[in-house]
Amino acid sequence: xxxxxxxxxxxxxxxxxxxxxxxxxxxxxxxxxxxxxxxxxxxxxxxxxxxxxxxxxxxxxxxxxxxxxxxxxxxxxxxxxxxxxxxxxxxxxxxxxxxxxxxxxxxxxxxxxxxxxxxxxxxxxxxxxxxxxxxxxxxxxxxxxxxxxxxxxxxxxxxxxxxxxxxxxxxxxxxxxxxxxxxxxxxxxxxxxxxxxxxxxxxxxxxxxxxxxxxxxxxxxxxxxxxxxxxxxxxxxxxxxxxxxxxxxxxxxxxxxxxxxxxxxxxxxxxxxxxxxxxxxxxxxxxx
Numbered sequence: 393x394x395x396x397x398x399x400x401x402x403x404x405x406x407x408x409x410x411x412x413x414x415x416x417x418x419x420x421x422x423x424x425x426x427x428x429x430x431x432x433x434x435x436x437x438x439x440x441x442x443x444x445x446x447x448x449x450x451x452x453x454x455x456x457x458x459x460x461x462x463x464x465x466x467x468x469x470x471x472x473x474x475x476x477x478x479x480x481x482x483x484x485x486x487x488x489x490x491x492x493x494x495x496x497x498x499x500x501x502x503x504x505x506x507x508x509x510x511x512x513x514x515x516x517x518x519x520x521x522x523x524x525x526x527x528x529x530x531x532x533x534x535x536x537x538x539x540x541x542x543x544x545x546x547x548x549x550x551x552x553x554x555x556x557x558x559x560x561x562x563x564x565x566x567x568x569x570x571x572x573x574x575x576x577x578x579x580x581x582x583x584x585x586x587x588x589x590x591x592x593x594x595x596x597x598x599x600x601x602x603x604x605x606x607x608x609x610x611x612x613x614x615x616x617x618x619x620x621x622x623x624x625x626x627x628x629x630x631x632x633x634x635x636x637x638x639x640x641x642x643x644x645x646x647x648x649x650x651x652x653x654x655x656x657x658x659x660x661x662x663x664x665x666x667x668x669x670x671x672x673x674x675x676x677x678x679x680x
Contacts, residue, residue, distance in 0.1 A: 413448050415481045417456065419490040419515060421463050422470045423498050427507035429464055441497050447489070447550060468507075478518050485605060485637050487519040489550065491526060492633055495533035504530070528663055532633050541630040541661055542568045546597070547608045547623070549634045557597045557610075568628060575626035579655045580611045582680045583622055587653065591615035600642065607638045610655075619650040630661035639667075643674035653678050 424430060424438055439456040442448050463473055481487055491512055498508055509530065516526040535541055545551055546560040555563070557576060564570045584591055595612035600621075611622040623639075625631065631639075639652060646652070652675040654660070654668050660677065668677045 410476070410480055411450075412481070412486065413451055414455075414459075415477050416447055416486070416490050416493060417442060417451055417459065418463065418473050418477050419481075420494045420497050421456075421460050422467075422473060422515070423494040423504075423508050423511055425460070425464055425467045425470075426511040427505045429467075430460065435460055438497070441500060445493065445497065447493060470511075474515065474518065477515070481519075483604070484520070485634065487516075488521060488529065488637060489634055491516050491519070491521065492529050492533050495530050499534055503534070529633055532630070532663060535630075542566075542572050542626070542628055543630055543632050544569060544572055546573065547610075547635060548632050549605055549607055549638050550632070552606065554599070572626035572629045575629075575657055576610050576624045579624035579626075579657070579680050580613075580622060583611075583620075583624075583653060583655045583678060584613050586678065586680075587620055588613050588615040588618065591618075591620075602638050602641045602645070605638045605641070607635070607642060617649045621650070621652045623652065623654050625654060625656040625660065625664070627658040631664050631667075633663075636664070636667045639675060640671065643671055646674050651676060655680055 420438075420442060424434075430438065435457055438460070439453050442451065442456055443453065463470060466473055477490075481490060494512060495504060498504060504512075512530065513523060513526055516529070517523070521529075544560070545553070546555070546557065557573065561570065561573050564573060580593070580596070584593065591613045592615065593611060594614050595609065598609050598612060599606045600609055609621045610624045613620045613622065621642075623631070623635075643652060651673075652671075654664070654675065654677045656677060656679055658679075659665070660668065665677075668675055
């Protein structure tokens with residue numbers, strides 16, 4: 393690496409002002425480089441895949457390729473880059489997101505290599521994410537890439553989108569996505585009848601601000617002092633991993649008269665089911 397490039401590299405690493413998207417990109421690039429140098433076609437394919445991700449919006453093709461070259465010189469330990477990411481990517485939500493994003497981008501068209509899984513497990517450990525949870529993140533990323541479960545953009549907490557349910561329906565083209573969106577009105581009506589006969593539907597598709605994050609609630613129902621926030625999950629649909637994190641944050645803010653109800657059409661995805669079971673009382677499941 394040229395001395396001028398090295399100086400700029402180290403300066404950027406230890407600057408607290410590095411954009412978050414660059415830190416997320418570093419996690420992806422370290423993962424991609426874990427099992428060896430990338431060919432030109434592999435670098436180009438990776439850059440295209442990264443530019444498709446909303447979380448990385450604004451990163452240029454040239455920046456990605458140059459950064460990949462810089463990090464390749466620090467492989468396979470990536471000591472400086474790992475230290476910078478651990479220091480500056482300090483939000484637990486973003487740390488978990490970085491692992492999921494890397495697994496999804498790198499594993500979009502194949503299984504992760506052993507070295508790629510190993511570095512993600514190591515990075516997650518440095519982030520304070522236990523091995524069991526990391527393996528669950530990797531499993532969900534693989535399932536998302538393989539299309540086994542639908543995860544709706546409408547409910548993605550990473551997407552700052554004010555679109556209504558009707559907007560989402562108008563934009564949807566995949567049959568599974570349309571079916572999952574159409575389930576919501578039916579589930580809301582039935583849940584209201586079961587939970588709060590005579591209750592009032594006060595919000596549909598509202599976005600709640602939870603700390604620095606936003607969470608899409610499919611509906612809010614009120615009856616007297618009681619409030620229910622509904623998240624409706626159709627057959628073959630699963631929550632976003634980040635949703636569970638923000639839902640847990642929300643649960644910690646709820647008073648004794650308020651609950652989150654996960655309304656579901658069929659058996660919940662295993663990780664969603666385990667999460668709801670752990671959050672008993674504040675977050676409950678209702679099968680419809």
